[in-house]
Amino acid sequence: MLDLGSGGGLDCLVAARQMLQTDPSPTGKIYGVDRSSKMIELARRNASKSVLPDRLVEFIEAPITKIPLKDASIDLIVSNCVINLVPDADKPMVFSEMHRLLKPGGRLAVSDLLAKKDMPDHVRNDAALLIGCIAGASLVDEYHRWMVDAGFEQGSIVLANTNSDLNVYQKQTAPLSCCSSKQSCESSRKNADKLDFNEWVAAYQIYAVKGKHIS
Template sequence: MNADRIYESVHDRYTAAARGVDQGYGRSVAKSFGYAEEELAGVPKDANLGLGAIASLQEGETVVDLGSGAGFDAFLAAGKVGPTGTVYGVDMNEDMVARANKSRAETPHRDNVSFVRSRITDVPLRSGVADCVISNCVVNLVPAGEKQLAFDEMARLLKPGGRLAISDVLLKQPLPDSLRSCAALYTGCIAGAGRVADYEEYLRAAGFHDVLITDTNADLNVYLETDVDGTAKAASGQGTGSRCCGPVAAKDGTAASCPAGQGTGSCAGKNADGDSEDGGCGGCGGGRHGNLNKWAGSYKIFAVKA
């Protein structure tokens, strides 16, 4: 897919997510990826619990959250940096930014958090503004040809010695072409993922050192196995979660990125082995390619600006 189509697909996907309120689904995913119950309880109810990454933040620091969605991590970060700190959430989707701004009224940290609409490759904040940049499940959504720009922008935003702490989906092995070209899997955090070696190269080229990339061993299949109410999906797998890696339902009940007239939920029916007959593009599940953990993993990425 070309860059324009990627940005359009991502925009449409997260517009649908912003307009849905799938708190059970988001809470199950967030807990699976390591958020404590008390952290979830302290976030405004409409903050997007499907998008998250946390760093060791200190009072008085300035934090930039790239791809902030409806503000989940930004609100958590605001609590950690306190009234003398500042948090900027950055997201390219106008509906997500509107939802985040609405949620500000429900948090005691409303005075030290704000939200900016922008792509993460060209953020309208001054250079050297941040002590720490955080982000989650966002860089993989940036077109391959612009990923270096994203890391360059992170470096620009950070002060000398500033910290980068992001979480992202990275590949364990090359994806088949059928998965790489699937819009549903791109907006679902998988098809646009890079390799660990790619990210190490991007970071060093941007001027970072002390690069550490670790596999969290989180189960990516939680996105497939959890329905919108937070419970396990039915055996048919026909859920319509509207968060990262959960297929968004269109008005007619088909998955949002499915070709016209192809199935429900995962774009296709099943063959005799129970796999999708869609040539591999089965919603976020990868159709006949199955288990997401075979292809990719959730990684924590840390680095320091020189």
């Protein structure tokens, strides 16, 4: 399994525990990839607190647009709230990497925020809303096209709107640390406070399978 943008590594550690429940001596591996050295350190610290077989879980510092793992080596790719943080121009590379890394028949299960409609510039260009996973959300059709272009089986692609209420995250957007000055932070805060997140974005679950035949 591979977790893209693994952060503190918790999803990898939960997966390791589940794997050990069905197979106490697993031959497979779980990888977490994150470009932040601080996150990789945190994930390794968290893993060191769990009793796990040697090398079952490995955290790799790398961008998810260029992952140092072999072609067709992964059965399952997961990711939670990461792809929206990648600049639009680079998103097709993320899907190409997923397709390259999956074995034929391998699966993708991603959770991400997607845009319901084009966002105005004052939302798109707001640093706090980008960090808050709102401003970087891509349109559903665009996301679907990137997946098809990367080679995923058309008929296997599912983009399911969870219809969760995203306004519960409003107060957490625009943390002080994300702004270059108190003034820019306050303007971001006002921007976030005025915005109905549900009008612009939705939380999606995204699934796909890599075809059995390599083209």
